[in-house]
Every structure is written in structure tokens, then in C-alpha cells.
Amino acid sequence: MFSGGTSSSRSQRSSISPFRSRKPAGSTKPPTASSRPATPSSSTTSSRPTPSKPSLSPPSSSASPNPPSPPNVSKSKENVTVTVRFRPLSAREINKGDEIAWYADGDYTVRNEFNSSIAYGFDKVFGPATTTRHVYDVAAQHVVGGVMQGINGTVFAYGVTSSGKTHTMHGEQKSPGIIPLAVKDVFGIIQETPGREFLLRVSYLEIYNEVINDLLDPTGQNLRIREDAQGTYVEAIKEEVVLSPAHALSLIATGEEHRHVGSNNFNLLSSRSHTIFTLTIESSPRGENHDEEDVTLSQLHLIDLAGSESSKTETTGLRRKEGSYINKSLLTLGTVISKLTDGKATHIPYRDSKLTRLLQSSLSGHGRISLICTVTPASSNSEETHNTLKFAHRSKRVEIKASQNKIMDEKSIIKKYQREISSLKQELQQLKRGMMEHPNTAISTQEDLVNLKLQLEAGQVKLQSRLEEEEEAKAALMGRIQRLTKLILVSTKNTIPPSISERPTHRRRHSFGEDELAYLPDKKREYLVDDDAGSYASELSVEGRDEITNLDELVKDYKRNKRRGMLGWFKLKKPENVIGLSPSADSESSTSGSPAPSSKSSQNRVKFSDLKDGGRKSVSRRGDDYTIIDPFPERTQAGDLFGAAFGGHCLPRTGSTITDQMDLLREQVKMLAGEVALCTSSLKRLSEQAARNPEDSQLREQMRKLKGEISEKKLQIRVLEQRMIGSLEMTPQMSNNSEMSQALSKLTTQLNETTFELEIKTADNRILQEQLQMKISENAEMQETILLLRQQLNSQQISDSEATRLETCSKKLVQKNNEEGERFGLCQETCADENTPTSVMSLNRILSLEDSKECNKDAFLNSQIHVQCPFNLFS
Ligand SMILES: Nc1ncnc2c1ncn2[C@@H]1O[C@H](COP(=O)(O)OP(=O)(O)OP(=O)(O)O)[C@@H](O)[C@H]1O
Secondary structure (H helix, E strand, C coil): CCCCCCCCEEECCEECCCCCCCCCCCCCCCCCCCCCCCCEECCCCCCCCCCCCCCCCCCCCCCCCCCCCCCCCCEEEEECEEEEEEECCCCCHHHHHHCCCCECCCCCCCEECCCCCCCECEEEEECCCCCHHHHHHHHHHHHHHHHHCCCEEEEEEECCCCHHHHHHHHHHCEEECCHHHHHHHHHHHHCCCCCEEEEEEEEEEECCCCCCEEECCCCCCCEEEEEECCCCEEECCCCEEEEEEEEEEEHHHHHHHHHHCCCCCCCEEEECCCEEEEEEEEEEEECCCCCCHCEEEEEEEEEECEEEEECCCCCCCCHHHHHHHHHHHHHHHHHHHHHHHHCCCCCHHHHHHHHHHCCHHHHHCCCCEEEEEEEECCCHHHHHHHHHHHHHHHCCCCCEEEECCCCCCCCCCHHHHHHHHHHHHHHHHHHHHHHHCCCCCCHHHHHHHHHHHHHHHHHHHHHHHHHHHHHHHHHHHHHHHHHHHHHCCCECCCCCHHHHCCCCCCEEEECCCHHHHHHCCCCHHHHCCCCHHHHHHHHHHHHHHHHCHHHHHHHHHHHHHHHHHHHHHHCCCCCCCCCECCCCCCCCCCCCCCCCCCCEECCCEHHHCCCCCCCCCCEEECCCCEEEEECCCCCCCHHHHHHHCCCCCCCCCCCCHHHHHHHHHHHHHHHHHHHHHHHHHHHEEEEHHHHHHHCCCCHHHHHHHHHHHHHHHHHHHHHHHHHHHHHHHHCCCCHHHHHHHHHHHHHHHHHHHHHHHHHHHHHHHHHHHHHHHHHHHHHHHHHHHHHHHHHHCCCCCHHHHHHHHHHHHHHHHHHHHHHHHHHHHHHHHHHHHHHCHHHHHHHHHHHHHHHHHCCCCHHHHHCCCCCCCCCCCCC
């Protein structure tokens, strides 16, 4: 496991149940009257109901200001933390004429507008203007802090469809949800805890139609829940070791891509599945020598439930089926909670749904639980909101016992490796001791002595090979440990205990400050469609659904964008098939605040179809205004060239024909270049023939024509290229910079390729020219020899052997000249140099003539060839 460094692993088992061992006796003890929160007020008084146990951690604005000092956590009784979050009325509800039916009366009470006697008290009530950061601080931070101390924790978002669960758990770009905030907090706490080291793993699953799917591994479908003595767990779910907040959130973003989302009449992006994001945290004191008990393992479950659907939710087919599964599992959750708070219940139906079965340990009181109930104030949903409030109120009575989890079973990787090392060390020690302690005493006879010697030798061989094996094993183990060590996260703070300095330095160190969230949305990378889905639906009805040619595609696309909200900046998106979106404001809507210049869309609609090639345009919104931002978000090589070429001048809007024109010109250039290549090769062939038949005037004529054609085509190419550049220069403003950039990029590539080819050919040519020079000087030497020989011959001083030498020498010369000349001619032609030296052609001709000649003494002496040639072979 985890042998691949930062690689992921599929664990054999991953528990969803936080505290399955060390189950405190009587943990499911029914709540006592004293632990019950305030019941709904039946009085008419407007005074707020008594808040139930306001025992929450004080809000903090940053990652755990008081980092946990591990152990020493009391097992005091706690209740589930129950908070209620109102969202603002959506545009759709406003359009429908909805009124406020429920409201936050102070910090702890939800009251009915039409009947003020109906009120419920909670640990905290968040009004519609509350930020998710504040919700996190109050409702989740203490759970996360607990998890870092080894106390398991679960944070739920519960509510009807479109009440704001996903908004609360995942959040959006400008308003991160509980999950990203918790992840950031966890890393912040690690940074604040220099005395301990941590190992983090995440898994992410969904329960869709009562089927468990692994969101981190699309092949992990229909996973099974298993149960052992310690509780329930999901078999074979993938777990990934995470090294930074960005890493963890990128995994969620990937998971979100696989999550089932669909539209209903309340929510275009309704979650059709429950998702459970689990962060498993292992921690031990830094340094080698520490107590086993100091190692903790805990899990944080962050759950975004699918929303319950009422009869008002108009669904058909698959959506209806999904809705019934969702309702059934939520009903089971409600029943389980009721039974847990009912002192007389003997059977708790955890097994009636996958959700309750997976959460059995959490629900039965092992670890901290925070339930965030999301509600809409709208009168049209008044009944559903009331049901949510009743559920929330019942949940408040579930009693939990938070205790620190120091269980070290096979799940602890740190532990496992530490154990392996120590047992290996022990074994080695034993081996060494065995060698030392060999008895050498009772040697009585010579025979004994020989036997003992033999035994000793055999033993030594065995011992040696065993030691070698051990060494190898140790090295392998060390490698594994090193890889594992890299996955262990430690604070970068200086306050490291002395023993820590002895530790290997390759350990990954982290700065977990704000800059760790540098992955936070790059405005330029994302389409920011921060929308209230309801208003989108209403907009659809206003504009007419006919406009949307492919709703499924639209929904899919919108979903991607939307889900990306907080998380989606990890992947760039290529918009497809989206005709237009028209979201509307909500109170916590994000505004891009992009510094980039923006232009307001005339129809408050974003035409994504305008964006080509994943143009990375950002769409931001302020109220109902949509802006398309920075079409050149990142400087590319083409972008740089573009800037250089046009010196920052604006280009005129010429519509989409610029690329077409460019493409056309480019095609013409390509065709001409092809023709030039064809002519050049014909020319080469002809020149070869001409070399063989120098008298053939037809050939010469053909060659002349071909040359003419080649130069004409080259001229045409130049003209076309000029036109391409000219058309760009004449265009003072481009309508679509990305098109321009694209065209320019292609041209640049072509230019680069051609330049490169030219360089190679020029270099080739240079080499051949050098060779030619050498040949010329060689020939000069040869000529001297020949001259000498001729003189000797004339004076009758030449012998037969000298005559043969002379013959061989001349043959060699001819052959060599042939080869060189041919190569040079070839290179010159491929270089398409119109000024191919006639000397080379002449040389070829001479050489071929010479080659065909019988080169004997007489013929050689009678040779009278004197033609144009850079050097006379036979002067
Ligand atoms: N507190 C809030 N402030 C502003 N807008 C909110 C808030 N809560 C929810 N919204 C908006 O309401 C719409 C519905 O929210 P969301 O998708 O989170 O609902 P949900 O409960 O997850 O729905 P479902 O159960 O169908 O998935 C979204 O457009 C979201 O941006």
C-alpha cells in the first residue's frame, strides 16, 4: 500500500464508521430529559426559545488558532450540533410571489411568520446574509479540530431540494463551502502542530439509487458495505494520500465530475445522490521514540445529502425513481434519528438504507456530529421547511460521546511501517547475537574440532546469505519508508523538538498558509456562472424553452460549470453546445471582481457558442450583468508574437472570415510548395539525364522550363505570404483574438519548420562546399602527378607498372569526382538554389564522359578533353 509515493491506493477496506472499536458501553443510551433541547414553543410570547446547549467553540476566523495538543480529550457527553441556515428567496420564488414564511428570530430561533407561536430553538440559526465562512466557524470548525485530535467527526447538510445544501458544503468560487474550508483548516492545523506528523488520505463516494459508487475511481461501481467486529466499511474503495489542500480539492473536483446531478423544477443542478467525502487522518508524535498510544487515527466525514422531494417537485421517469430512492433513504435517516432519541426503541433500522448503514457508527454516538439544516424562507415551501425543522429538532436530542480514537489496527500505515522496522531490527540483532554466542568450549577430540569447523563454515555461509537477504529487505524497506515519509506531513514551524533534527531531510514540508490556497479560483480560467438555478428555470420559461435545443447538454454543461464553482478551477473547460444562460442574483452571489476590462452583454446572456477552442473566457456577474473577461488570459508564444507583430494596435472586427482567409492562403502556399518540390525532383532527374546526354537540347529546354516554373511558383509563394502578413497588418482590430492568435501560431510553426529545414540544408551545403574545396586541392595534386608522369612518358622513361599506376590513379580520380559532383549537385538542387553552379553540371558531364571512356595508357595520353570546369582534370 502506498508504495508508489504520492500515488493512490485502493485500500482493502476503508471504514466509514469512525469509532468502531472502543465502543463506549451504553453509547446508544437514550437521551435524558436534561439533555433535550428546547421544544417548540407553544406560547405566544415573542421571546426566543431557550437555546439548546450553546456549547460550540467560539467562532474563529482562521485555521484553528489553538492547535490541538493531542491526547487528554474528555469523554464528556455532547449532543449533536444542530444549526439552521436560511438561504435568501430565489428569483424564481420572488417571481412566483412567494412571501417569507419562516425567519431567523435572533441567533438561536426559527419562527413562523404567520404563527409566531411556532418556533424552534437550535444551537445557532444563520440568516440569509450569513457567509459560509461563518457557518463553518460555528458549525464545523470544532468537528474538524476534534478530528485533528483523533476524535471522529461528521458534518451533514440536510434539507429539501434547492434549499442550499451543496452551496453550503461545496460552496462556490467566491464563497468556499464547508468541505474546502475544512480541508484548508486541516492543513492549517498541521502547520500549527510542529510536534506531530500526519498522514492524510481521502476517499469520496456517492450513494445513488441505493448503489455505492466510488467518485475517485469511476470503475469502482456498486461497492459493497462490509461489516466486521469494528463496524461497517466500504469494501475496496479508493483512497488517495493527499499532500496539500489543492491536491485534496482537486480530487473532490474530479469526484464531482462523476457525481449524479440532474434538474428538477426547483433546481437545475439538483444532487441526485448523497455524497460522503472522508478525510482519514493519522497522526503520531514526531521522532522515533514515542508511545504506541500516542498514535491516533480519525476520520472526518463531510456529507452533502440529496434533497428530499415533495409532491411539488415535478419529476418524471428517472428523476422520479431517483427522488423515491432519495426520499426513502432520508426517511430511514429520520426514523433512525427518532429511534435514537426514543428511549424505548429496541431496534434501530440502520440497515434499511445504505446511508444509515454507513453512518451507523457516527449516528450511534461515536464522534462529533454537526447537522446543518438548510431551509428556504419561502411560503410555497413552508411545509417542507417545517418538516426540516422538526427533523433538526429531533436530531438535537441524539446524544454522542466524543472520545479520542487511539486505535491502532491494520489501517494505520505509520504504525505498520514502524512495527515492520522494529521487528526487522530485532531479527537482525538476534542474528548477530547468535553469531557471537556460538559455544566454542567443549572441543575434546580432533574429530569434534573438524565437525565443529564444518558446522561453523556451513553456518557462516547460511548466515552470510541470510544477512544479505536481510540487508536487501532492509534496503527495500528503507525505500518504502522513504517513500512513505514523503507522504507524511509536518509543520514547517521552527519549534521542532531536538530529536526531529535527526530525521531525514527528504520529508515533505509544507507551508500551509493562505498561499496554499493559491489554487483558489483563477478568475481567468473559469466561466463563473454563479447562479440561482431556480431563477434560471424561470428565465427559461420567460424566454421560451424552445430556444434551448438540447436541454440535457445544457444541463450537463451548466452542471459542470456550476459544480466547478468552488472546485472547478482545476480543470479548464471547453464549452460545447451551450446556447445561453441567464442566471440571476442571490444574496451571496459571487462577483468576479476581475481587474480585466469587461464589456456588458446587451441581453444579460452569455453566448458561450462564441467561445472557441476552450477560449478560457471568464464570465462574471454582478447582479444581472454578465461580462466576458480577458479573451487572452494567458500569454502564449503566439500571443507574444502577436503583440510584437502588431505593437499593441487594436484590430478591426472582421468577423469570422479572418481565419478562413488565412486558411485559404495557407492552403495555396502549401499547394505551391508541393508543386515546387515536384518540379525540383523532376529537374534533378532531368539533370541526371542531361549529364549523361549533354548534347540533348530537348532535355536542356525542359530543364530551363522547369527552372522557370520553379522560380515563378516561388515568387507566387512569396506574394501569398506577403498577402497573409499584409491582411493581418491591414486589420486594425480583430474580432476574435484567439483566432488571430491561432492563425499566427500556425504561421509561426510553419516558419519555424521551414527555417529549421533551411538551416539544415545550408549546413549540408556548406559541408559539401568544403569537401569540394578539398577535392579541388586534391585534384591539383593529381594534376601535378599526371604532369610528371606525362613528362616521363614523353621522355620514354615510364615503365609498364608506372603506366598502370597512372591508369588506376586517373580512374580513382574520375570515380571520386563523379561521386562528389553528384552529391553536390543533389544538395544544391534540394536547396532549390536557382543558381546551381554550371560548373558542377559541367563537371558531371566531364566525369560521365571520362567514366565511359576506356582508360588505358594510350587513351589517357590521347585524351583531349578540355571543357568548362572549375579545374581542368587533364591539362
Ligand atoms: N445561502 C445561500 N446564499 C445564496 N444563494 C444560495 C444559498 N443557498 C443556496 N443558494 C442558491 O440556491 C440554489 C440551490 O442551492 P443548492 O444547489 O445548494 O441546493 P441543494 O439543497 O443542494 O439542492 P438539491 O438537493 O436539489 O441538490 C443555488 O443556485 C445556490 O447558489
